[in-house]
Amino acid sequence: MKYCCACKKSKSENEFYRRYSIYCSSYCKPCMIACSTAWRKSHPERMRELQKRFRDKPKNRVRQRLYFRKWCVTNRLRRSRSAVAMAAIKSWHLAHPDASAAHHKINNAIRDNKIVRPTLCSQCKVTGKVHAHHDDYKKPLAIRWLCAVCHKQHHERKRLTSSKRML
Numbered sequence: 641m642k643y644c645c646a647c648k649k650s651k652s653e654n655e656f657y658r659r660y661s662i663y664c665s666s667y668c669k670p671c672m673i674a675c676s677t678a679w680r681k682s683h684p685e686r687m688r689e690l691q692k693r694f695r696d697k698p699k700n701r702v703r704q705r706l707y708f709r710k711w712c713v714t715n716r717l718r719r720s721r722s723a724v725a726m727a728a729i730k731s732w733h734l735a736h737p738d739a740s741a742a743h744h745k746i747n748n749a750i751r752d753n754k755i756v757r758p759t760l761c762s763q764c765k766v767t768g769k770v771h772a773h774h775d776d777y778k779k780p781l782a783i784r785w786l787c788a789v790c791h792k793q794h795h796e797r798k799r800l801t802s803s804k805r806m807l
Contacts, residue, residue, distance in 0.1 A: 646671035742780035746772045749781065761787035763794075 641650045645666045656664040657672055665672060680687050694700055733740040749755040759767050762785050770785040773794065786794060 644668040644671055646675065738777040739774070742774050742777045743772075745780040746774075746783060755781070758785050761785065761790055763787075763790040 642653050642656055642664055643650050644656075647668060647670075649668070651668050653664055655668050657669060659665055667675060695704070746755065750757055757772075758770060761768070761770055764787060766787050766789075768787055770787055771791045772783040773786045773791055774780065774783055776782065
């Protein structure tokens, strides 16, 4: 039996948090939670500072990333895509197996450092995030790196020329 300094009651030792794996805290678990919550509410600036310092440590950033990945796997989520969006993506992959295989090969090559994703668009020479564009899906590693604007314009021109051929 141990005495709680906050609620002034005697309780069993398993109702207290362990400190340094040997000693028990002076407060029981419910009193410790109440005390900690009250301190956090009365010192919001200090809490923000402590949380930022904790988050900025490299080992904690890695830990948070791993926790999030594990959480996504256990909850069967991939980022925040809805079930409808995931079904649409799956149906696209089934309808376009050549394009899907080419995308997978490029993504795997980037992951394995066989191809380095540049930051410069090959058409307009603007720096930023670039997309891998396939002119022919049968040659999955033959790609052009285009920014989002050039990539969209290219597909728009391609769509217009194919619609003119049909007329």
